[in-house]
Amino acid sequence: MENSTNLPAQAPGPEKEPYVIEMRNITKEFPGIIANDNITLQLRRGEIHALLGENGAGKSTLMSVLFGLYQPEKGEIYKDGKKVTINNPNDANALGIGMVHQHFKLVDVFSVLDNIILGIEPNTLGFLRKKDARKRVLELSENYGLNVDPDALVEDITVGMQQRTEILKMLYRNNEILIFDEPTAVLTPQEITELMHIMKGLAAEGKSILFISHKLNEIMEVADRCTVLRKGKYIGTVDIADVTKEDLSAMMVGRNVKFAVDKDDAKPGKVMLDVEHLSVKSRIHKKNAVNDVSLQVRAGEIVCIAGIDGNGQSEFVAALTGLEKAEPGSKIVLDGEDVTRKSIRYKNTHGMSHIPEDRHKHGLVLDYTLQENIVLQRYFEKEFQTGGFIRFDKVREYAELLIEKFDVRSGQGALTPARSMSGGNQQKAIIARELDREHKLLVAVQPTRGLDVGAIEFIHEQIVTSRDSGSAVLLISLELDEVMNLSDRILVMYDGEIVGEFDPKKTTVEELGLYMAGAKRQDRQEGGGDNA
Amino acid sequence: MRNQASETKKVPFFRKPAVQSIVASLICVLGGLLVGFIVLLLMAVFSKDIPVSEAFRGILIVLSGPIAAGNPKDVLFTCGNMLFTATPLIMTGLSVALAFKTGLFNIGAPGQYLMGAMGSLLVALSIPQGTMPAALIWILAFLAGTLLGVLWGAIPGFFKAKFNVNEVIVCILTNWIAANVVSWVFYANQEKFVNIAETKTNFIKKTISNGVSTATFGLDKLFANSYLDVSIVIVCVIAVLLYVMLNKTTFGYELRACGYNRNAAKYAGMNEKRNILLSMAIAGGLAGCGAALWCLNGQQDFKWNTYQSLPNVGFNGIPAALLASNNPIGVIFSAIFLRYIDTGGSYLPGETSFNEYVSQLIIAVIIYFAGFSKFIKDYLKKKQMKKETAATIAGDFVKNPERPIGQTASEQSAAPPPEAPAPAGPGSGEETAETASAADVPAEGKDGDGQ
Structure with missing residues (x-):
C-alpha cells in the first residue's frame, strides 16, 4: 500500500464543477526545513475530505497556508476554479473559510454567546442587539445537537463545550468551507458520533469540510476522501471506500502499526490507592461535582475511569492530587498512608505521579526550558541541588537521559524552550518526567490527547511497563478505544458518581456508552476492588 | 550514546x-x-x-548627560552625584523587577521606600553618638530601613496570597498609608528629628549630625568631592546576588515558575502562596534598603512632609525595571541611564x-x-x-x-524501504x-x- 511517489495533481474528477478549494503544489519552507513539499489538496463541494498525517507531517502548516497565516514559497490556491491570494485570516473569512482550531480561540471571561458573535456583533447604532443573535445561536445549537448554554461563561464550561462553541462560531458565520482541526480530540464517544452526524449533515447541505485528524476510525466513518501527508510530503489521496484502516495507517506512518496494546493479564497486588467517600464541590453549580466516590487501585493493574467529559473526572483527579480541596469526610489512602490532608509536594515525593489533563495549564512551565521542566518536581532533591543552588549540569545530564530514553524531540535539545516544542513532544516530556520519577501510583489523565498513533502506541507501552513494574495506574480517558485497550478494570463515572464497574474483556463499547450516558447504573459495592 | x-x-x-x-x-x-x-x-x-538650531543643541545637552557640566572637574563631580542618585533608583528598580519575575506588579515601591527612609533615619538619629560605634549605628539603621521595607512589601503580598486581592490595589493603599505614617511620626517628634538648627524645617536632620554616614573609601574624592559613597558598590553586589538567586538557586527557580505559570507551580508542589508573600517581602526590602542607603549617606536632606506626595524614585523603579527587561544586572545600567538623561536635562535651563x-x-x-x-x-x-x-x-x-x-531496528529492516533514499x-x-x-x-x- 506504500504509495511512494509524489502524485501529480490529480486530474479533476468526473464532475465538471471545479474544486471548491484547490491548493496546487504548495511548498512552504522554514529556515532549514521544508514543512510542505509540493503538496496538492483538492476539495470537492459537499465532501468531507480528511487530511491525515502524524504530528509534524505538515497538516497544520498546510492549513495555516490556506487560512492565510503563512505565505507559501511556491504553489497556488484556487477557489471555485479562480486563483485567489489569501494574505491573512480575514481574506480567508471573506472567502467563506472557517476553522475550528485545535487550541480554542475563545475569550475566557465572555459568555458563549458573546464569543460566538465576537467580531460580527449585531447592533443598532452601536448598541448590541443580542436577542436575535441569541435566538439564532439557540436554533443552531439545537439543530445540530451541540447542547451549548449561550449564557455560560467560557471559563466555566468544559473543554468539550468550548469546542462546541467554536463549531457554533463557524456555523453562525455561514462559512461554506469548514476546517476542523482535530475536532474530536476532546469529545466523548457519543459526542463524536453526534459530531459525525453534524458533519455529514453539513456536507449534505453543500458545505465542504476539511477534517484534520489522525484518528483512523473517525476518518473511516465520516470522510469521503482522504489525503495523506507524511513528513511534509504528499503521499496520496484515496477514496475511503477503497481502503482499509490498516492501509491508511501504513500510508501515514510508513509502516504497519499495532492497534491493540500488547500486555499480559494484570497481576493485581496490594491496594495502592484507596479512595473513600470522596466528594468535591462544583465550581459551576450547587451540586457536588464529585459525589461520594470510593474506589481502589491495586499495584500492577490499570484501572480506567471512563465517562463523558464534564462528569466529574477532572474534579476527582484535582482532589486526588491535591490541586483542589476535597469535602470533609473524604479519605485518600496511598499505600496504606492517609494522605487526604497532605500537600501536593508530599504526595509527589511519596509515590504519586500525575500526568495532568491540561499540559499547558498544569503540566509545563512553557517559558522554561525542557530541562527545567524535566525537574519541575525534583529540583529540590539532593541530586539536583547543593546548598540551594541548582546543579544545572546534573539537570542537563538527567534531562538528556530522559530525552534519549523517551525519544523527546526538540530543536535545541535540553535547552529548548518548552513553548517551542510540538504538542506531542511536550506530552512525551511530561510522561518521561512522571514515569521516571519513583512512583507507586500513576494518575494519567487523557495521556494521549491530541497525539498521533505512533506516539499513542509508545505512551501506551510506557504505561503498561509502569504497571508491570508494580505500580498502580489510574487512567482517566474519554476515548473508549483507549479504555478498552489499556485497562484491566473499567469504572464508569456519570454525574460525579461511579455508576458501573466492568471487565474490559467481558463488556462492549456499547454497554459502556449506556452507562456513560446515565441510562443504566449498577449497584456497586462500596470500596470497589473485585471485578464485576 | x-x-x-x-x-x-x-x-x-x-x-x-x-x-x-x-x-x-x-x-x-x-x-x-x-x-x-x-x-x-x-x-x-x-x-x-x-532659533531652530537651539533644538539640536538642546538634545545634544540631554544626550551628553554629566558631560554637559563643561570643565573636567565639574564633569567628575556631576558623574559622582549621578551615580549616587542612581543608587536608590537601582534598588527600587530591582524591587520592581523581582516582583515582575514572580508575576507580580510592585507599584508599592514608593511606600516601601518611604518606610525604609523613616526606619533608617529614626535609628540613625535616635541612638546618641558615642553610645556605640558609628558603624554599628549605621548597620542597625540600615537593617531597620530594610526591615520596614520588608514589612511594607509583605502587606500586599499577604493579601494577595491569602485572599487573592490584587496587589496593585493594596500597594497603592500602602503607599499612601506610608506617606502619612512618615509625616505623622516625624511631625510628632519634630524637636528630635527636624532640621531646625539649619532652619530647614521641611527636612530631617542629616545623619552626619549624629556622626552616621556611609563609608566612601575615597570614592567621593575620586569624583571631585561629590556625594558618592560605597553604597553604589553595595547596590551592584546586591543586583548580582539577586541575579544569581533568581537564576541559579532552587528558590529563584520556584519564584520564576510561579511567575510564569502559577498553576504549573502548584501542580509541581511548590507553595505558590508562600512564594508570592516572600517575593513581595523581598521586593519591599530592596526598596527599603535603597532608601536606607540614600539617607545614611549622611549629607542628604529628607523631606519629611510627605503626606501629599510620593517619592519619584519609587515610581521610577518601574521604568528602570522595564527598560532592563527585569534583569537585575540590566537594572544597574538602565537606572544609571535614566539618571544620565536627567542629569543632562538639568543643564538645559542654564545652557539653552x-x-x-x-x-x-x-x-x-x-x-x-x-x-x-x-x-x-x-x-x-x-x-x-x-x-x-x-x-x-x-x-x-x-x-x-x-x-x-x-x-x-528489526522492524525497520523488515519494513519496505520508505520512499526517500x-x-x-x-x-x-x-x-x-x-x-x-x-x-x-x-x-x-x-x-x-x-x-
Whole structure:
C-alpha cells in the first residue's frame, strides 16, 4: 500500500464543477526545513475530505497556508476554479473559510454567546442587539445537537463545550468551507458520533469540510476522501471506500502499526490507592461535582475511569492530587498512608505521579526550558541541588537521559524552550518526567490527547511497563478505544458518581456508552476492588 | 550514546533572548529621545525667540548627560552625584523587577521606600553618638530601613496570597498609608528629628549630625568631592546576588515558575502562596534598603512632609525595571541611564532657552516607551517563535529522516524501504545510520532484544 511517489495533481474528477478549494503544489519552507513539499489538496463541494498525517507531517502548516497565516514559497490556491491570494485570516473569512482550531480561540471571561458573535456583533447604532443573535445561536445549537448554554461563561464550561462553541462560531458565520482541526480530540464517544452526524449533515447541505485528524476510525466513518501527508510530503489521496484502516495507517506512518496494546493479564497486588467517600464541590453549580466516590487501585493493574467529559473526572483527579480541596469526610489512602490532608509536594515525593489533563495549564512551565521542566518536581532533591543552588549540569545530564530514553524531540535539545516544542513532544516530556520519577501510583489523565498513533502506541507501552513494574495506574480517558485497550478494570463515572464497574474483556463499547450516558447504573459495592 | 549537546543548534546572535532584550530597550530609548527632540524642535519652530538650531543643541545637552557640566572637574563631580542618585533608583528598580519575575506588579515601591527612609533615619538619629560605634549605628539603621521595607512589601503580598486581592490595589493603599505614617511620626517628634538648627524645617536632620554616614573609601574624592559613597558598590553586589538567586538557586527557580505559570507551580508542589508573600517581602526590602542607603549617606536632606506626595524614585523603579527587561544586572545600567538623561536635562535651563522640564518630558516619554519594551520584545520573540515552532515540528524528520516514532531496528529492516533514499538526510550516510540506531534505544530497551 506504500504509495511512494509524489502524485501529480490529480486530474479533476468526473464532475465538471471545479474544486471548491484547490491548493496546487504548495511548498512552504522554514529556515532549514521544508514543512510542505509540493503538496496538492483538492476539495470537492459537499465532501468531507480528511487530511491525515502524524504530528509534524505538515497538516497544520498546510492549513495555516490556506487560512492565510503563512505565505507559501511556491504553489497556488484556487477557489471555485479562480486563483485567489489569501494574505491573512480575514481574506480567508471573506472567502467563506472557517476553522475550528485545535487550541480554542475563545475569550475566557465572555459568555458563549458573546464569543460566538465576537467580531460580527449585531447592533443598532452601536448598541448590541443580542436577542436575535441569541435566538439564532439557540436554533443552531439545537439543530445540530451541540447542547451549548449561550449564557455560560467560557471559563466555566468544559473543554468539550468550548469546542462546541467554536463549531457554533463557524456555523453562525455561514462559512461554506469548514476546517476542523482535530475536532474530536476532546469529545466523548457519543459526542463524536453526534459530531459525525453534524458533519455529514453539513456536507449534505453543500458545505465542504476539511477534517484534520489522525484518528483512523473517525476518518473511516465520516470522510469521503482522504489525503495523506507524511513528513511534509504528499503521499496520496484515496477514496475511503477503497481502503482499509490498516492501509491508511501504513500510508501515514510508513509502516504497519499495532492497534491493540500488547500486555499480559494484570497481576493485581496490594491496594495502592484507596479512595473513600470522596466528594468535591462544583465550581459551576450547587451540586457536588464529585459525589461520594470510593474506589481502589491495586499495584500492577490499570484501572480506567471512563465517562463523558464534564462528569466529574477532572474534579476527582484535582482532589486526588491535591490541586483542589476535597469535602470533609473524604479519605485518600496511598499505600496504606492517609494522605487526604497532605500537600501536593508530599504526595509527589511519596509515590504519586500525575500526568495532568491540561499540559499547558498544569503540566509545563512553557517559558522554561525542557530541562527545567524535566525537574519541575525534583529540583529540590539532593541530586539536583547543593546548598540551594541548582546543579544545572546534573539537570542537563538527567534531562538528556530522559530525552534519549523517551525519544523527546526538540530543536535545541535540553535547552529548548518548552513553548517551542510540538504538542506531542511536550506530552512525551511530561510522561518521561512522571514515569521516571519513583512512583507507586500513576494518575494519567487523557495521556494521549491530541497525539498521533505512533506516539499513542509508545505512551501506551510506557504505561503498561509502569504497571508491570508494580505500580498502580489510574487512567482517566474519554476515548473508549483507549479504555478498552489499556485497562484491566473499567469504572464508569456519570454525574460525579461511579455508576458501573466492568471487565474490559467481558463488556462492549456499547454497554459502556449506556452507562456513560446515565441510562443504566449498577449497584456497586462500596470500596470497589473485585471485578464485576 | 548520541551526544545531545552536539545536536543543540547554535542560536544566532540576534535571536538570543538577552540580545533581543537589549535591542528592545535601545529601541525604547531611541524612541524617547526622538520624541523629545521633536518636542524641542516644535517649541523652537513655534517660538519667535528660539532659533531652530537651539533644538539640536538642546538634545545634544540631554544626550551628553554629566558631560554637559563643561570643565573636567565639574564633569567628575556631576558623574559622582549621578551615580549616587542612581543608587536608590537601582534598588527600587530591582524591587520592581523581582516582583515582575514572580508575576507580580510592585507599584508599592514608593511606600516601601518611604518606610525604609523613616526606619533608617529614626535609628540613625535616635541612638546618641558615642553610645556605640558609628558603624554599628549605621548597620542597625540600615537593617531597620530594610526591615520596614520588608514589612511594607509583605502587606500586599499577604493579601494577595491569602485572599487573592490584587496587589496593585493594596500597594497603592500602602503607599499612601506610608506617606502619612512618615509625616505623622516625624511631625510628632519634630524637636528630635527636624532640621531646625539649619532652619530647614521641611527636612530631617542629616545623619552626619549624629556622626552616621556611609563609608566612601575615597570614592567621593575620586569624583571631585561629590556625594558618592560605597553604597553604589553595595547596590551592584546586591543586583548580582539577586541575579544569581533568581537564576541559579532552587528558590529563584520556584519564584520564576510561579511567575510564569502559577498553576504549573502548584501542580509541581511548590507553595505558590508562600512564594508570592516572600517575593513581595523581598521586593519591599530592596526598596527599603535603597532608601536606607540614600539617607545614611549622611549629607542628604529628607523631606519629611510627605503626606501629599510620593517619592519619584519609587515610581521610577518601574521604568528602570522595564527598560532592563527585569534583569537585575540590566537594572544597574538602565537606572544609571535614566539618571544620565536627567542629569543632562538639568543643564538645559542654564545652557539653552529650554527649561529643565523638557528633560522630564523626555524621560517621561522614555518611560512610556519602556512600557512598550516588553511589547517590542514579545514581538521580536513571537516572530522568531513562529518560525521556530514550525521549524521544530518539521525539524523532527530532518534529524531522523529514516525513522518513524518508536520503530525498532528489526522492524525497520523488515519494513519496505520508505520512499526517500537512505542517505538523503543531512550529512553522510554514516551519520544517518548512527542517528537511527541510537534513537532506537528506547524502543529496543522496552521490547526486549531481538523480537
